Amino acid sequence: MALTPARTPPGVLELLPLDQIAFQGMLDTIRGNFERFGFLPIETPVMEYADVLLTKSGGETERQVYFVQSTGALEQGEKPDQALRFDLTVPLARYVAEHEHDLSFPFRRYQIQRVYRGERAQRGRFREFYQCDIDVIGKDALSVRYDAELPATIYSVFRDLAIGPFTIQLNNRRLMRGWFEGLGIADGERQMAVLREVDKLDKRGEDHVRQTLEGEGFGLDADVVARILAFVQVRSNSLADAHARLDALGSGSETFEQGRAELREVLDLIKAFGVPETHFALNLSIARGLDYYTGTVYETTLNDHPQIGSICSGGRYENLAGNYTKSKLPGVGISIGASRLYWQLREAKLIGTATSSVQVLVTQMDEAKLPEYLALAGELRAAGINTEIVMEPSKLGKQFKYADRAGIRFVAVLGDDEIANGTVTLKDMRREDQFQVARADLARTLRVELEQAAVMGARP
Known part of the structure; x- marks a missing residue:
């Protein structure tokens, strides 16, 4: 077959x-x-x-x-x-x-x-x-x-x-529609068509948008298109600058003024929420292509x-x-x-492969002592530590190799000496280091090691 x-x-x-x-x-x-x-x-x-x-x-x-x-x-x-x-x-x-x-x-x-x-x-x-x-x-x-x-x-x-670093960019559809009204583009369907075209600015470029708006499909005067393109070039670099640029747009229709008032309030409240001014900005080219948006619109980009x-x-x-x-x-x-x-x-290599969600591997040294290994794994799991156990006998080196390849950082070894002494040998695969710890302290020691590893992993 x-x-x-x-x-x-x-x-x-x-x-x-x-x-x-x-x-x-x-x-x-x-x-x-x-x-x-x-x-x-x-x-x-x-x-x-x-x-x-x-x-x-x-x-x-x-x-x-x-x-x-x-x-x-x-x-x-x-x-x-x-x-x-x-x-x-x-x-x-x-x-x-x-x-x-x-x-x-x-x-x-x-x-x-x-x-x-x-x-x-x-x-x-x-x-x-x-x-x-x-x-x-x-x-x-x-x-x-x-x-x-x-x-x-x-x-x-x-x-x-x-x-x-990233920036949350904001605009307001009422502001845009009010601006279009001031340019004589008052019909709702035509406004939405112009708005959808402006939304393609970053993907298709200014020249393409200009040619489309001046072409047969829209037939807008070159002066009107120039004012639309000037409007969508407005950007801010601080909250004060955003307010200044909104002021500089001059007066407009009721729709325009409502959009501007909403945008002012939203910008001020974003700062009051504790967002740094470096992370949000006015961007009047943000339109969003979906027709159901009516007011504030957002896009977030990586700087x-x-x-x-x-x-x-x-x-x-x-x-x-x-x-x-x-x-x-x-x-x-x-x-x-x-x-x-x-x-x-x-x-873009901004995010990498993670370590395994398995936090420790319990090895198997002697098949006859499997109940001991199962008990150790049970103790660790009861302490909230994600634990895998080797269920079939193999050479210890092969078990270490498995842990390394699977991304398991810590390996617990319970041999005859460890059982006799009430200890466990803990091997850190990343640091290529190992040490003995009392079995009663193993869970606490592992938690400390895992917390330190998490802190080090979080550092840039």
Whole structure:
């Protein structure tokens, strides 16, 4: 019988164990910060009804959906009525609409789950990937103050991930739309088209955006396009500079003034949350391509690695679940594409392989004394130390080699002399050092060694 080739589908991130531990550590850091800021966990099914999932939300993702069908339904010629979720926002909208009367508002949720998109297969673009989202959702209204809390959460996450200096860049869609109104671009659909084009500035360049806006599709005057491009070049280097640049824009429409007032308040509150001014800035080119954003929008970038692009993005929306309920449910949220971020960080050598989650290996010296080794492993596990035991006899050197290759730093040896003396020999594979310790003190000694190793590992 011919063997089936072992291969993974394109567009998935499948990791070896030590890399998986590093990735899981990143997810744990993100989760820990989400919970520290008072966000509550939810999970939604990987599948949603297609008519729920495909309600219009803007952007390209609806064209990349994977439909789901059982073999029985296929045999009966039925059309698929379910699809894999392509993001966590649409399922959140359905979740809030369905459980509205059981939730407390403002509802603060975090969600860390896989999503699925039919992306074109290419390096760093995945068809199955983790997203890590937080949202605050209000009932009828939601203060713009929450728009400032999310950058504080973002700062906490990326500070703890320790992947280098970063900047949270902010803009406001009302400010942009008000600016377009002042240039005579008042129609809502046309505004959104211009906004989506401006959002491509970093990817396609100023010349491409200028030619597109002056071309047949838009037909804007060269002077109008020049003013749009001047507007989106505005950046700040401090909070005072941000306020000065907002002042310099002059007066505008009611929409423009509302956007500017919101942006001022958000910028001031971000500082009040304790985020250093070096880590957030005004950037009037940030637009976000999804149509449902209405106010504050965010993108976060690594200062020393701009080629990576945005590592966290999101914004304010006015009616999250308008397709599913008559209630008005405004909110603000951000998303971290964790799989792509991990891949990019590894490619840029900003994150390495982790050590094993196994903290100590108990060796086997004599098969007849296996109960002794099992008892020692049990003592360590009861003390909260992750312990693996060698279950089959082999040469001690081979067991040390296994520990080294598996990334297990500490090895506990229990030979005849150790058993007779009530001691254990502890070998540190990284320092290539070993010492004896009383068996009664082994767990405490290991905890000290592990804490020191963690501190040394955290140093730059």
